[in-house]
Amino acid sequence: MRIGIVGSGPAGLTAAISLKRKYPDSEVTIFEYMPKLGKKLLASGNGKGNVSNTNMSVEYYNTPLVKDIIKMDVVGFLNSCGILTKIDREGRIYPYNEQAATVVECLNLELYELGIKVVKEKVVGLGTNYLTTFFDSYAFDKIIIASGGKSQEFLGSDGSMYRAIEGLGHTITNLKPALCPIKTKEDFSDIQGLRCKVSARAYNGDEYYEDKGELLFKEDGISGIIVFQISSIFARSTMGSITFDFFPDMSEDELTNIIKSLKQDRYIDVALMGIINRKLLNHILGDTRGKFLKEFDASNLAYKLKNYKIECSKNYEFVQSQITVGGVSLIEVKESLESRIVPNYYFIGEVLDVDGLSGGYNIHFAIASALWVAKNI
Numbered sequence: 593m594r595i596g597i598v599g600s601g602p603a604g605l606t607a608a609i610s611l612k613r614k615y616p617d618s619e620v621t622i623f624e625y626m627p628k629l630g631k632k633l634l635a636s637g638n639g640k641g642n643v644s645n646t647n648m649s650v651e652y653y654n655t656p657l658v659k660d661i662i663k664m665d666v667v668g669f670l671n672s673c674g675i676l677t678k679i680d681r682e683g684r685i686y687p688y689n690e691q692a693a694t695v696v697e698c699l700n701l702e703l704y705e706l707g708i709k710v711v712k713e714k715v716v717g718l719g720t721n722y723l724t725t726f727f728d729s730y731a732f733d734k735i736i737i738a739s740g741g742k743s744q745e746f747l748g749s750d751g752s753m754y755r756a757i758e759g760l761g762h763t764i765t766n767l768k769p770a771l772c773p774i775k776t777k778e779d780f781s782d783i784q785g786l787r788c789k790v791s792a793r794a795y796n797g798d799e800y801y802e803d804k805g806e807l808l809f810k811e812d813g814i815s816g817i818i819v820f821q822i823s824s825i826f827a828r829s830t831m832g833s834i835t836f837d838f839f840p841d842m843s844e845d846e847l848t849n850i851i852k853s854l855k856q857d858r859y860i861d862v863a864l865m866g867i868i869n870r871k872l873l874n875h876i877l878g879d880t881r882g883k884f885l886k887e888f889d890a891s892n893l894a895y896k897l898k899n900y901k902i903e904c905s906k907n908y909e910f911v912q913s914q915i916t917v918g919g920v921s922l923i924e925v926k927e928s929l930e931s932r933i934v935p936n937y938y939f940i941g942e943v944l945d946v947d948g949l950s951g952g953y954n955i956h957f958a959i960a961s962a963l964w965v966a967k968n969i
């Protein structure tokens with residue numbers, strides 16, 4: 593059997609290794625146009641490679657259709673390639689030495705030892721049982737598309753395959769950047785770079801999302817893991833607003849009492865500087881110069897600090913996003929992830945209209961979907 597795989601991300605590498613192990617006599621070829629394999633995987637998790645999560649369920653994905661796929665033994669596969677993993681306090685799974693480079697190197701070694709062929713060419717066209725590059729045409733019995741999305745194209749996935757996939761007759765659903773900062777209507781240049789621990793409630797009329805974490809102010813927007821998660825929800829529906837609580841560990845009454853206990857004859861930002869950053873306070877309250885704490889109603893102040901609403905305007909661009917929402921329509925693939933339109937074509941990883949939240953869910957899906965396809969071929 594001749595198997596052609598487009599893309600050397602976690603999905604393509606896993607598919608190649610699993611299929612060659614299953615069918616040792618098969619001829620497996622990976623097509624990758626970047627000089628190095630697995631470039632995005634290398635950059636993942638700030639170079640640490642958050643490859644999966646112990647809290648695994650469909651609620652972390654955009655669709656329940658992945659229910660059985662995500663049960664595939666991703667950690668077991670990594671272990672079989674000599675990659676030991678460890679779990680952090682939040683359940684995120686990393687390679688034991690916290691280096692994504694190790695994952696890429698171990699998978700590369702497996703490719704080499706199994707005799708998997710790598711063709712360093714860009715795939716530009718797809719036919720019934722063949723694919724074409726700028727230089728040649730290659731025939732296969734099975735073709736697996738693992739070309740990723742179009743986020744951070746300098747890491748390889750430049751969205752170039754979408755047109756070729758459409759050429760096969762497939763629909764690509766609306767593509768949007770996600771897991772990225774969000775632009776806001778409000779200007780934050782006065783507190784740009786400031787970080788704080790918050791809880792956030794996002795609402796856009798349909799969906800509601802609540803989480804705790806770090807918020808980072810940017811000149812024209814907001815960032816941080818909680819903002820990344822919300823960007824995915826907004827990308828799938830419409831933009832909305834986020835309400836931040838700068839004192840997530842105490843009730844409004846407790847905060848009111850703390851404010852009342854502070855020295856009332858001090859300027860407000862000085863009086864509160866032991867509990868909240870002065871610049872942030874001045875941004876939230878507007879110009880408070882010359883005003884004393886006693887001039888403010890403590891409960892009203894507590895309410896403002898626990899319910900700061902920010903209107904969002906749009907997600908940042910693909911180049912700043914970790915994933916692409918949208919992709920090959922799931923209606924057009926069978927449960928096995930084989931195309932319903934062109935037999936012997938399979939789609940795995942981010943190229944599909946599947947996305948997960950931040951926390952290892954996207955690499956997990958890339959590997960799990962490859963294992964799933966290898967099981968089904």
Ligand SMILES: Cc1cc2nc3c(=O)[nH]c(=O)nc-3n(C[C@H](O)[C@H](O)[C@H](O)COP(=O)(O)OP(=O)(O)OC[C@H]3O[C@@H](n4cnc5c(N)ncnc54)[C@H](O)[C@@H]3O)c2cc1C
Binds near residue numbers: 604626716
């Ligand atoms: C900075 C960053 C950090 C991230 N961190 C994490 C994390 O910690 N945990 C997590 O779960 N997810 C993370 N993600 C998301 C995750 O990396 C991706 O969802 C995952 O890599 C998708 O895997 P894939 O194999 O489907 O596609 P990719 O990893 O995108 O691989 C696709 C490959 O196909 C190649 N290709 C594309 N078109 C062609 C063509 N026409 N011809 C030949 N080759 C082609 C590309 O060059 C690329 O190498 C991160 C993303 C980014 C950008």
